[in-house]
Amino acid sequence: MDGLNQNFQSRVVIDTLTQDWHSSPSSGVRRIYLERDNYSEFAKASSIVEYEADSSFQSHTHENGEEFLVLSGTFSDENGDYPSGTYVRNPHGSSHSPFSKTGCKILVKLRQFDKNDKSRIVIREDDYKWLPGICQGLTVMPLHSYQSEHSALVKWEPHTKFSNHSHWGGEEIYILRGTLFDEFGVYKKGTWIRSPHMSSHNPYTTNDGALIFVKTGHIHE
Ligand SMILES: [Fe+2]
Numbered sequence: 001m002d003g004l005n006q007n008f009q010s011r012v013v014i015d016t017l018t019q020d021w022h023s024s025p026s027s028g029v030r031r032i033y034l035e036r037d038n039y040s041e042f043a044k045a046s047s048i049v050e051y052e053a054d055s056s057f058q059s060h061t062h063e064n065g066e067e068f069l070v071l072s073g074t075f076s077d078e079n080g081d082y083p084s085g086t087y088v089r090n091p092h093g094s095s096h097s098p099f100s101k102t103g104c105k106i107l108v109k110l111r112q113f114d115k116n117d118k119s120r121i122v123i124r125e126d127d128y129k130w131l132p133g134i135c136q137g138l139t140v141m142p143l144h145s146y147q148s149e150h151s152a153l154v155k156w157e158p159h160t161k162f163s164n165h166s167h168w169g170g171e172e173i174y175i176l177r178g179t180l181f182d183e184f185g186v187y188k189k190g191t192w193i194r195s196p197h198m199s200s201h202n203p204y205t206t207n208d209g210a211l212i213f214v215k216t217g218h219i220h221e
């Protein structure tokens with residue numbers, strides 16, 4: 001099968017802090033591949049992208065949308081600056097010319113929107129509104145929902161246990177801070193986990209607690 005991690009019925013775990021970087025068409029911009037359906041610049045892909053200080057990327061149009069979370073530094077384009085912690089969705093047909101003065105690292109998903117999901121969203125850390133989660137020790141910052149797809153940040157207090165649950169439409173997690181555990185492994189900061197449709201687990205935290213970016217309901221294959 002072409003591409004990388006295209007069997008969506010299998011679970012994928014990647015420690016992004018220990019992966020090799022790939023070059024991009026712009027010098028000063030490099031990438032870690034998490035999943036992609038081909039190796040062209042037009043791939044449906046999820047990646048970690050790093051901009052060096054004072055680097056830029058070619059102007060481009062978002063076919064089927066672009067979603068990213070700024071992990072460190074400040075990402076910028078002609079519409080504004082997006083500091084660490086900012087969540088951005090640029091819908092199908094939008095375009096921009098990105099750059100970074102400080103340097104930055106982002107988690108980005110390309111060409112994965114429904115064309116009818118037209119909202120442009122920018123949520124900066126100052127705008128976060130944390131809500132009580134579904135069990136003691138969890139708080140949730142909802143980022144976006146469209147049909148069955150939900151994206152959120154979830155904060156786990158130390159020693160929080162979430163009961164066994166299954167993932168309708170799969171689950172994708174990136175560990176922003178702390179450490180998450182389940183019966184299959186230990187997931188430190190920088191780990192990306194993709195769990196298939198109807199998979200299940202019992203996640204928990206220990207002394208560190210955790211802050212995670214989580215998407216559910218978008219993996220149907
Ligand atoms: Fe973009």
Ligand SMILES: [Fe+2]
Pocket residue numbers: 165167171201203
């Ligand atoms: Fe889960």
